[in-house]
Amino acid sequence: MEWLDGFEMQCGTLVARLVTNVGIRFEDNLGALAKIGVPDGDYEWRAPFTTDFADWTCATTEGYLGAFPSLVDASTSGSHQIFRFRHGWSDFLVPALVLFRALFPLIPDAFEYAFTPRMLELLCQPLENDGHWSVTLPDFKGVYRGRDRPSTRESLTWGSLFPSANNAWSSVYKNCCRGSFSMSLPLAQARILPIGIRRGRTVHVTSLSIGAVLALETPFDFASGAANSFLWNRNASPLEPHTNHYQEPAIHRQTSSYTRLTDAEWARVRHVCDPAQSLKGRKPRDCRRTIADGLLQRYVTGSPWKEIAQMPLTPNALKVHWYQWRKDGRFEVLLKQAREIHGIA
Known part of the structure; x- marks a missing residue:
C-alpha cells in the first residue's frame, strides 16, 4: 500500500515521495504514477452518475487517509490535494492523482509527459477531419498503433481543444515543481463510476472511471465549432447528443457503409495480400480476398468484429489477421492501393 505524499528535487531531478506501510521511498520514474501512489479499494458504486466539477471543493489529506490506518501516521505533509463532492446521501473524497488518471487515462510511457514543462504539445498534436477532431500520438513501441484506445485519444483531444482542460494538464507540472500533487479543475461535467472504501456516509475513492465528458466552455480559436461532448467509453451514454466522433481518413468518406472489392479491384491489390510461400509449401487456410474485405470494412466503419465476420471467418480469426x-x-x-483506386490522397 502506497500514497503519493509529494515531490522533491534530488540532484536536479524531480522525484516522487511515496509513503508506504514500511517507510518512505522515492520514485524517479514519474510515468509509474499511472499505476501506483494511491491505496487500493474494493467498494464500487452501483451505477455511474453525472457530476459537475464546479461543485467540487477541497478537503484535508488527513480526512482521506483516515480510512487507511497504516498510512495516516506516516503522511503529514498534506501536499496531495483532495477533492470533495456530494452525490445523494454520500460524500466522496477524491485524490488529485485519481482524478487526473481518470481524466487522462494513459499508459506509463505517456503519463510521464504530465511532468514536463511543454504541456500537451510535447505529447500530441490536434488533428481535424471533416469537423471532427483527434490527436496524433507517438508509437510508444507499438502500444497505441497496435490497439485502439478511444479513451486516450478522446481525453487528449478534449485537453488539446479546451482551455480549462489544457490548464488542468499543465497545472500538474507547475504544482509538482512546488512539491505537491494538485491540479486545476476543468469547466466540465463528467459521468463517473467511483471505486473506493466506504466509511459511514463517506467514500474514500481509490479509482475513478469516466465514461463521458461535456465541456462547459468554448474551445480555442483554432478549433472553433468543435463538439464539446466526448466519450471515453464508446458504450457510455453521451452527456450531449452531438459528440465528437473522429474517424480516420476512410476509403469512402461520403458514406459509413462499405462495398466489397470488385473483381477488377481485387486483381489490382491481390499481390499485396498474398504472403510469401511457407517453407513447407502450405497454402493459406483462409481466403485472402475475404480477409481483405473484412479488414477494410473494419477500418472504414469501425464496426465490431462480430458484425463484420459474416463470412467463413470467425470474429477471432479476423482479429488475428488484423493484427498480423x-x-x-x-x-x-493494401490501404494505400485501395485509396489510389478510389482517387483518395
Whole structure:
C-alpha cells in the first residue's frame, strides 16, 4: 500500500515521495504514477452518475487517509490535494492523482509527459477531419498503433481543444515543481463510476472511471465549432447528443457503409495480400480476398468484429489477421492501393 505524499528535487531531478506501510521511498520514474501512489479499494458504486466539477471543493489529506490506518501516521505533509463532492446521501473524497488518471487515462510511457514543462504539445498534436477532431500520438513501441484506445485519444483531444482542460494538464507540472500533487479543475461535467472504501456516509475513492465528458466552455480559436461532448467509453451514454466522433481518413468518406472489392479491384491489390510461400509449401487456410474485405470494412466503419465476420471467418480469426497484417505492413500497403483506386490522397 502506497500514497503519493509529494515531490522533491534530488540532484536536479524531480522525484516522487511515496509513503508506504514500511517507510518512505522515492520514485524517479514519474510515468509509474499511472499505476501506483494511491491505496487500493474494493467498494464500487452501483451505477455511474453525472457530476459537475464546479461543485467540487477541497478537503484535508488527513480526512482521506483516515480510512487507511497504516498510512495516516506516516503522511503529514498534506501536499496531495483532495477533492470533495456530494452525490445523494454520500460524500466522496477524491485524490488529485485519481482524478487526473481518470481524466487522462494513459499508459506509463505517456503519463510521464504530465511532468514536463511543454504541456500537451510535447505529447500530441490536434488533428481535424471533416469537423471532427483527434490527436496524433507517438508509437510508444507499438502500444497505441497496435490497439485502439478511444479513451486516450478522446481525453487528449478534449485537453488539446479546451482551455480549462489544457490548464488542468499543465497545472500538474507547475504544482509538482512546488512539491505537491494538485491540479486545476476543468469547466466540465463528467459521468463517473467511483471505486473506493466506504466509511459511514463517506467514500474514500481509490479509482475513478469516466465514461463521458461535456465541456462547459468554448474551445480555442483554432478549433472553433468543435463538439464539446466526448466519450471515453464508446458504450457510455453521451452527456450531449452531438459528440465528437473522429474517424480516420476512410476509403469512402461520403458514406459509413462499405462495398466489397470488385473483381477488377481485387486483381489490382491481390499481390499485396498474398504472403510469401511457407517453407513447407502450405497454402493459406483462409481466403485472402475475404480477409481483405473484412479488414477494410473494419477500418472504414469501425464496426465490431462480430458484425463484420459474416463470412467463413470467425470474429477471432479476423482479429488475428488484423493484427498480423498490420504488424507485417500488408494492411498499410493494401490501404494505400485501395485509396489510389478510389482517387483518395
